[in-house]
Amino acid sequence: MAPALILTIPSVTTSTTPKPYTVYKLSLKQPLRNYNLEKRYSDFVDLHSTLQTQTGADPPAPLPSKSWFKSTLNNPTLTEARRRGLEEYLTAINESVNPVWRNTSAWKAFLKLPSTGSGAASLAGSGSPSLTSQTTSAATGNTQRITDPADEGAQAQANEAERDDLFSGAKAAASGGRRVLGGPLKETDRTRELDNEGVLQLQKQIMQEQDLDVGDLTKVVQRMKEMGVQINNELELQNEMLGLLDQDVDRVEGKIGVAKKRLGKIK
Helix, strand or coil, X not given: CCCCCEEEXXXXXXXXXXXXEEEEEEEEEECEEEEEEEECHHHHHHHHHHHHHHHCCCCCCCCCCCCCCCCCCCCHHHHHHHHHHHHHHHHHHHCXXXXXXXXXXXXXXXXXXXXXXXXXXXXXXXXXXXXXHHHHHHHHHCCCCCCCHHHHHHHHHHHHHHHHHHHHHHHCCCCCCCCCCCCCCCCCCCCCCCCHHHHHHHHXXXXXXXXXXXXXXXXXXXXXXXXXXXXXXXXXXXXHHHHHHHHHHHHHHHHHHHHHHHHHHHC
């Protein structure tokens, strides 16, 4: 079974401000969410240390060691080797049979996963139209037995009425092999040719069908709950991104104001 999260490091870039350093670009794909993250090697070191502290055990793959005499900034070979090593490190944790490392708060914070869990599963970081279509198809295609909750309620009431009709005659005394269940009451096409044992079997079958319907409805409700939680997590992430954007705009406006003042002094 494929993991709910597909995690790769497809590329590497270099940040030039304020001091050059290597940036590893992570690609995360979930059933309802695709997004990217940027991490430094020091972020991986902090993650590794925190995972050891929280679990008391080493992750299933070693973290690529730090090179004290070489830098990844001007060494493509070393950069690619470390990228592959970091990708293997994350993949080993993500696909490990033992979920102890994936269940830690450090792992979820590192990958910005919702703390409520559910794998599986997450929303597309900037793909709201895609999310809407996936949500609609998942909600409508989750079950073939249930089409409308109102119809299910009416069916349940009809089944309950039929159940009462079948058993109301049981209070009469049975003698000489005479049929009692469904006795003097109005017959239906399903009960007309049945004896007492057949009526009981029919009743069990009806109850089993109702149990299946309730089980299917429970799955639909659970699925809708999970998608609601994922939508809420996505909205929180989008709000956080908007907040960061506002801060960047304010900072740029401040720099522009300072530049204008300096230009005014020069004139």
